[in-house]
Amino acid sequence: DVKVTQSSRYLVKRTGEKVFLECVQDMDHENMFWYRQDPGLGLRLIYFSYDVKMKEKGDIPEGYSVSREKKERFSLILESASTNQTSMYLCASSLGLSGYNEQFFGPGTRLTVL
Amino acid sequence: AQKVTQAQTEISVVEKEDVTLDCVYETRDTTYYLFWYKQPPSGELVFLIRRNSFDEQNEISGRYSWNFQKSTSSFNFTITASQVVDSAVYFCALRNFNKFYFGSGTKLNVKP
Numbered sequence: 001d002v003k004v005t006q007s008s009r010y011l012v013k014r015t016g017e018k019v020f021l022e023c024v025q026d027m028d029h030e031n032m033f034w035y036r037q038d039p040g041l042g043l044r045l046i047y048f049s050y051d052v053k054m055k056e057k058g059d060i061p062e063g064y065s066v067s068r069e070k071k072e073r074f075s076l077i078l079e080s081a082s083t084n085q086t087s088m089y090l091c092a093s094s095l096g097l098s099g100y101n102e103q104f105f106g107p108g109t110r111l112t113v114l
Numbered sequence: 115a116q117k118v119t120q121a122q123t124e125i126s127v128v129e130k131e132d133v134t135l136d137c138v139y140e141t142r143d144t145t146y147y148l149f150w151y152k153q154p155p156s157g158e159l160v161f162l163i164r165r166n167s168f169d170e171q172n173e174i175s176g177r178y179s180w181n182f183q184k185s186t187s188s189f190n191f192t193i194t195a196s197q198v199v200d201s202a203v204y205f206c207a208l209r210n211f212n213k214f215y216f217g218s219g220t221k222l223n224v225k226p
Contacts, residue, residue, distance in 0.1 A: 042218035
């Protein structure tokens with residue numbers, strides 16, 4: 001079974017704090033993704049990575065950065081959290097570059113920035 | 115530009131009713147993949163089905179069926195004889211190379 005785990009289910013932070021969201025997958029997938037999910041907006045891609053140390057911006061990268069030092073781990077960093085970053089954050093992974101491969105998702109981290 | 119539209123924000127049905135969730139997509143690519151995911155109240159998205167752009171064959175899996183029509187750029191999902199356990203948010207997605215484009219989701223409420 002593919003497992004994608006996220007470090008926290010719920011997180012509360014204060015404005016201006018640096019926030020780290022961690023994601024780990026155990027199936028040796030090349031691709032990893034970070035999304036945020038907001039009501040009525042579906043899933044929006046923040047960043048994705050197709051290999052260690054490689055990253056590409058998604059549709060809404062502003063205010064975020066990422067790190068992928070090891071194949072199994074993909075971290076999302078909020079350098080200075082703001083209230084408009086309150087959201088559900090979903091991590092996903094997929095095998096290879098083929099469009100055939102589906103994504104496997106983690107359980108999500110619900111982040112509240114006060 | 116790639117885009118997925120799920121016009122139905124929320125649908126409520128009574129158990130055993132059939133329900134169809136609509137998905138319309140836009141892409142200029144000739145090769146692409148379409149997916150449906152289910153997000154139950156627990157929050158974790160679960161893959162349901164994929165379809166590539168060259169395969170317009172409809173698919174049935176138990177109570178679930180999918181209708182892919184390139185002529186109308188639609189990939190609709192039907193649940194037959196719905197059950198309470200089908201209550202979830204359902205997302206349609208389009209994949210082009212490394213990127214997935216998700217619709218805004220349809221929340222399905224199945225009442226006993």
